[in-house]
Amino acid sequence: MTRSAAFLLGMRALLPMLLGVVPFGVIYGVVALQSGIPPLAAVLMSSLVFAGSAQFLLAQLLGAGAPVLLAVGAVGLINLRHALYSASVAPALHALPRRWKVLLAYLLTDEAYAAAIPHLMQQPRSPQAHWLLFGAGFALWTGWQLSTLAGVLVGTQLPADLGLDFALPLTFIAIVVPLIDSRARLAAALVAGTMAVLLAGLPWKTGLFFAALAGLAAGAFVGRRP
Amino acid sequence: MNWTDWLPLWLACGLLTFAIRYSFIGLEGRYRPPGWFVRWLPYVPIAALTALATPELLLDAGNIQLGADNPRLWAGLVAIAVAARWRNTLLTIAAGFAALGLLRWLGDL
Known part of the structure; x- marks a missing residue:
């Protein structure tokens, strides 16, 4: 390239x-x-x-x-x-x-x-x-x-309710879903996604950071097992 | 207040943001990260982007909405299915928006 x-x-x-x-x-x-x-x-x-x-x-x-x-x-x-x-x-x-x-x-x-x-x-x-x-x-x-x-x-x-902001999660879905080709990657996605929803109430979006960390740990944990 | 009065605060926030983004890029090669950290890193794209997307599908004003009346959840599931089947970014986005529009239209009937 x-x-x-x-x-x-x-x-x-x-x-x-x-x-x-x-x-x-x-x-x-x-x-x-x-x-x-x-x-x-x-x-x-x-x-x-x-x-x-x-x-x-x-x-x-x-x-x-x-x-x-x-x-x-x-x-x-x-x-x-x-x-x-x-x-x-x-x-x-x-x-x-x-x-x-x-x-x-x-x-x-x-x-x-x-x-x-x-x-x-x-x-x-x-x-x-x-x-x-x-x-x-x-x-x-x-x-x-x-x-x-x-x-x-x-x-x-702009009318506020056009729903154009939905383009961001849709693009992230389009990028992430094809990358999920192993149990470890699936575990990382499931844990990070669940934790992001559960921790969404934390101040200043810190829940996103901790949810991502939890996903990393889950992926590495599942990935190290044969 | 004059517009210049705000610049020191903007600079402080900008430098802090830059320091966070530069952190590991700047350190690369100067230190050896611990083994667990190296094993965690390959999952950053999937974990971080999923964490950004899921609250947009499941939360409405901070409340978890799993019902049939949450069009973003079902439109998101359509997008996930399309992405898994066709692996095409534009098609996934188009399908997600089409599903969202259709579900909202049905909801308004």
Whole structure:
């Protein structure tokens, strides 16, 4: 695979997720303004933080008058699961110069990771892994910046109940289901999925992180038995 | 408040988020992770993405909804079946949306 083919593959894998991300970005822009954040600051948050659910939470916490330290702590907790993605892609990015690692870490979101994963699981040491992740990250970054800008500038004209946010779980299903080819992987999915539902009440989406950890443990436990 | 007054907080949140995402990418090759950690890693894609998807199917405003009146659950199951049979991303998404639309339409009748 050439660089440009990998870049385009990453972009293409990410595109369906934009169906769900763009309305979310528009709503973020609206919520940020309602929370008393000035328009320019609301737009800049999208490039400085670049983490959808964390930005949403931050705007809501500030709007509710939460202390600044609590807000920073909550952003850290809500993004904790990205450490798992970091560990997961680290071997594939091992030999890259630091500027590539910094760029790809900045772009390492749920969506970009999901878009790159089918290829990375087939070829864990793929020489074009960075172009693939860059293509996916670039597509998401652009969609996110433009949609939050649209939310700030024109407000929400989208009917809230179109259900476009369903595109994200559907894409994750489309990516994960074909990967489940062993009892260990099935166990990881069942335990992580069940725990995510049971722990959904934990603050700042930390349930997602602990549910994923439980899934990892279940997969490794089932996988080590003959 | 001026818009620049918010930038230090955005920078703090951005740097923290970046540090979390850079963590293992930056450490790779400089340390040897424990064996259990290495055995857990291959399951990250499946565990993390399933954890993100399932609450969207099963929860409505924080409550578990397993009934016939939860269209997202049944549309999600259709998507899982289509993904398992055809392994095609766009087809899976189209089937999930079609099922959701149909179930909502039936629910409104």
